[in-house]
Amino acid sequence: MNKPKRFKTAWLHWLWRLPLGLLMVAILLIIIFRWVPLPSSSFMMQQTVSSWLDKDVPAVRHHWVSMERIPPEVALAVVSSEDQLFPEHWGIDREATKTAILASLNGESAKGGSTITQQVAKNMFLWSGRSYVRKGLEWGLAILIDALWSKRRILEVYLNIAQFSAADYGVGAAAANLLKKPVDKITTENAAALAAVLPSPATYSVTKPTRYLLKRRKAIQKQMRQLGGVDYLADL
Numbered sequence: 625m626n627k628p629k630r631f632k633t634a635w636l637h638w639l640w641r642l643p644l645g646l647l648m649v650a651i652l653l654i655i656i657f658r659w660v661p662l663p664s665s666s667f668m669m670q671q672t673v674s675s676w677l678d679k680d681v682p683a684v685r686h687h688w689v690s691m692e693r694i695p696p697e698v699a700l701a702v703v704s705s706e707d708q709l710f711p712e713h714w715g716i717d718r719e720a721t722k723t724a725i726l727a728s729l730n731g732e733s734a735k736g737g738s739t740i741t742q743q744v745a746k747n748m749f750l751w752s753g754r755s756y757v758r759k760g761l762e763w764g765l766a767i768l769i770d771a772l773w774s775k776r777r778i779l780e781v782y783l784n785i786a787q788f789s790a791a792d793y794g795v796g797a798a799a800a801n802l803l804k805k806p807v808d809k810i811t812t813e814n815a816a817a818l819a820a821v822l823p824s825p826a827t828y829s830v831t832k833p834t835r836y837l838l839k840r841r842k843a844i845q846k847q848m849r850q851l852g853g854v855d856y857l858a859d860l
Contacts, residue, residue: 682791701815715770
């Protein structure tokens with residue numbers, strides 16, 4: 625066998641092992657973080673590196689808070705705002721995903737359909753931006769996370785890595801830096817205000833809400849009541 629052919633054979637031999645190895649690493653991390661608090665996330669690490677290179681990018685502010693310390697209204701607010709079928713689905717919302725795929729195939733903007741579990745998968749492991757590859761990975765990782773974690777754990781992680789401002793990740797940092805209070809003192813109105821900025825935390829401000837944001841906060845509070853209050857998530 626000549627040298628170029630041997631090199632090609634060796635390259636092909638390792639090529640199929642790379643995605644398998646990455647999958648095994650992802651599964652191992654998902655199992656570990658079923659119990660261990662996340663010290664960071666992919667999104668936080670990317671912003672940290674960017675802040676080293678660009679002084680206009682704010683440094684990340686984050687600290688982990690256990691679910692026992694987070695008022696149930698906070699969890700209900702983000703579910704009301706982001707994923708009302710969260711207690712029922714298995715990581716992805718099949719109907720919303722189907723709609724997004726059909727829209728994309730028709731050349732239309734494929735908005736929506738991203739569950740809380742998908743956002744956990746994306747923030748933990750992936751990168752920002754839009755691509756079919758990233759979305760496919762997000763779906764696969766979300767299904768894995770839903771299979772290996774409890775719904776309560778998914779919410780706990782989400783509330784600790786979701787971005788609430790240009791610098792603040794997680795309700796711990798958001799409570800301290802935006803609301804100026806301990807996490808366990810967050811009110812229903814505070815919870816709705818935090819949930820209201822989630823679609824675009826780098827644009828919207830909890831401390832300087834626009835008329836649109838105030839309207840959105842009011843709508844979230846209404847949805848919280850319509851879902852039945854904190855009892856909606858009591859069985860997670």
